[in-house]
Amino acid sequence: xxxxxxxxxxxxxxxxxxxxxxxxxxxxxxxxxxxxxxxxxxxxxxxxxxxxxxxxxxxxxxxxxxxxxxxxxxxxxxxxxxxxxxxxxxxxxxxxxxxxxxxxxxxxxxxxxxxxxxxxxxxxxxxxxxxxxxxxxxxxxxxxxxxxxxxx
Amino acid sequence: xxxxxxxxxxxxxxxxxxxxxxxxxxxxxxxxxxxxxxxxxxxxxxxxxxxxxxxxxxxxxxxxxxxxxxxxxxxxxxxxxxxxxxxxxxxxxxxxxxxxxxxxxxxxxxxxxxxxxxxxxxxxxxxxxxxxxxxxxxxxxxxxxxxxxxxxxxxxxxxxxxxxxxxxxxxxxxxxxxxxxxxxxxxxxxxxxxxxxxxxxxxxxxxxxxxxxxxxxxxxxxxxxxxxxxxxxxxxxxxxxxxxxxxxxxxxxxxxxxxxxxxxxxxxxxxxxxxxxxxxxxxxxxxxxxxxxxxxxx
Numbered sequence: 427x428x429x430x431x432x433x434x435x436x437x438x439x440x441x442x443x444x445x446x447x448x449x450x451x452x453x454x455x456x457x458x459x460x461x462x463x464x465x466x467x468x469x470x471x472x473x474x475x476x477x478x479x480x481x482x483x484x485x486x487x488x489x490x491x492x493x494x495x496x497x498x499x500x501x502x503x504x505x506x507x508x509x510x511x512x513x514x515x516x517x518x519x520x521x522x523x524x525x526x527x528x529x530x531x532x533x534x535x536x537x538x539x540x541x542x543x544x545x546x547x548x549x550x551x552x553x554x555x556x557x558x559x560x561x562x563x564x565x566x567x568x569x570x571x572x573x574x575x576x577x578x
Numbered sequence: 579x580x581x582x583x584x585x586x587x588x589x590x591x592x593x594x595x596x597x598x599x600x601x602x603x604x605x606x607x608x609x610x611x612x613x614x615x616x617x618x619x620x621x622x623x624x625x626x627x628x629x630x631x632x633x634x635x636x637x638x639x640x641x642x643x644x645x646x647x648x649x650x651x652x653x654x655x656x657x658x659x660x661x662x663x664x665x666x667x668x669x670x671x672x673x674x675x676x677x678x679x680x681x682x683x684x685x686x687x688x689x690x691x692x693x694x695x696x697x698x699x700x701x702x703x704x705x706x707x708x709x710x711x712x713x714x715x716x717x718x719x720x721x722x723x724x725x726x727x728x729x730x731x732x733x734x735x736x737x738x739x740x741x742x743x744x745x746x747x748x749x750x751x752x753x754x755x756x757x758x759x760x761x762x763x764x765x766x767x768x769x770x771x772x773x774x775x776x777x778x779x780x781x782x783x784x785x786x787x788x789x790x791x792x793x794x795x796x797x798x799x800x801x802x803x804x805x806x807x808x809x810x811x812x813x814x815x816x817x818x819x820x821x822x823x824x825x826x827x828x829x830x831x832x833x834x835x836x837x838x839x840x841x842x843x844x845x846x847x848x849x850x851x852x853x854x855x856x857x858x859x860x861x862x863x864x865x866x867x868x869x870x871x872x873x874x875x876x
Binding site for chain 1: 588589591592593595596598599602614616618619621622623624625626627628629630631632635636639678682683685686729730733734735743768769771772773774776777778781784785850
C-alpha cells in the first residue's frame with residue numbers, strides 16, 4: 427500500500443513542475459552508476475514516489491546514495507532533471523530534521539570551519555612539510571551568512 | 579603571464595596537499611600566476627543536498643572574493659568548478675535571488691556582481707595548448723595511460739561546456755600533448771563512486787574493482803585524473819577495495835598536473851608521486867629511464 431502525503435506532494439511540485447513530465451522511461455535508471463551496483467537505488471521509482479508524494483519517500487534512506495554524477499539529468503529526454511528533484515527532496519527532509527546525521531554533521535563542519543575536512547594539526551603539519559601554508563578556520567565569517575532561506 | 583585566483587578546494591588542501599604543491603610548481607612555468615584568497619569550501623554537493631540556499635550563499639562569497647580582486651578563478655577540482663560555475667550562472671540569471679543573496683554578503687562587506695568566471699585548469703590549459711607543448715622536455719613516450727575524466731568536469735554539459743559527456747576527448751588530447759599513450763578501456767566513463775565510499779564501502783569497492791580491472795586488462799600502466807575525489811577513490815581506496823574483494827592487479831594514479839611536471843623534467847619525488855598509496859616499481863623505472871634517454875639524446 428502506498429500512503430500519500432499531500433503536503434509532501436505539494437512541496438515537491440512547488441519548485442519541480444518539470445517532474446510532471448516524467449513518463450517513466452527509465453533512462454535515468456539505465457544511466458545510474460549506483461543502480462548498476464545497488465538495485466535498491468532506483469531513480470525512476472524514486473521519481474514516481476516523489477510525484478505521488480508517497481510517504482515511503484520520507485522514510486527511505488535510499489536517495490542519499492546518489493553520487494551526484496548528473497548523468498540522469500544529462501540524458502533525461504523529458505527535462506525532468508532527476509538529480510535536482512532528489513536535491514530538492516533532500517533539502518525538504520533536512521528542513522524536517524530527517525536528514526542522516528552524517529549529512530548534518532558534514533554541513534556543520536563546513537559552516538564552523540569553512541572546510542569539508544577537519545583541519546587538524548596533522549593536516550597542517552603535512553602541509554608545512556611540503557612548504558604550503560597552514561590552513562586557518564574561516565568559520566566565524568561563514569556563520570554570519572549561512573542559514574536556510576528566510577532565516578534572517 | 580596571466581594571474582588567477584587559485585581555488586585548490588578542501589580535498590586537495592586537507593587530504594592531498596601534494597597536488598596543491600605540484601600545481602604551484604608547474605602552473606607558473608606555463609605562464610599562469612596564482613594568487614591565494616580566503617576561499618571557503620565551494621561548497622560541495624553533500625552540502626547542497628541539505629541546504630541549497632546556504633550552498634548558494636557560500637558559493638557567492640567565493641565568487642565575490644575573486645570579483646573584488648578582479649581575478650578569474652582557476653580550480654584544481656571538477657566538483658568545485660561545477661559548484662562555482664553553476665552558482666555563478668544561477669545568480670547571474672536571477673535578479674531577485676541575487677539581491678537576496680547579496681543582502682547576506684553585505685554583512686561581511688562583499689557583493690556578487692557576476693564579473694568573474696571559474697574554470698578548471700584543464701579548460702585553461704586546453705586553451706593555451708601551444709604553451710604546454712613548448713614546455714615539454716621529457717615526453718612520456720611509451721607510458722600507457724587510462725584517462726578518467728570523471729563526472730563533474732563534463733556535466734551538466736550546458737553549464738560546464740567543456741567536453742562531450744558521452745565521449746570525452748579533451749583530457750586524452752592533453753595527455754597526448756605530453757607524449758603519453760592513451761589506452762582506451764570499456765569503463766572509461768563510469769563514475770569513480772567516491773560519494774559512496776564513506777557510507778556504502780562494499781558498493782564503492784565494486785565500482786573501483788571494475789574500473790581498475792577494465793583499465794588494467796586493456797593494458798594501462800596508470801590512471802590519469804583531473805579530480806582529487808577520483809584520485810582518492812582510485813588511489814587510497816583502491817587498496818581498501820583490493821583487500822576487500824581480493825583482486826590481483828593494481829594501478830597507480832596520476833593527477834594530470836603531476837604528469838605535466840614529469841614531462842617538464844621534474845622527477846617522481848618532485849611531482850609528489852610518493853604521496854600516492856598505489857605504487858608500480860615497473861612504471862617508476864620506465865619513467866626514470868625516459869629521463870636517461872632524453873639526456874643521452876642531448
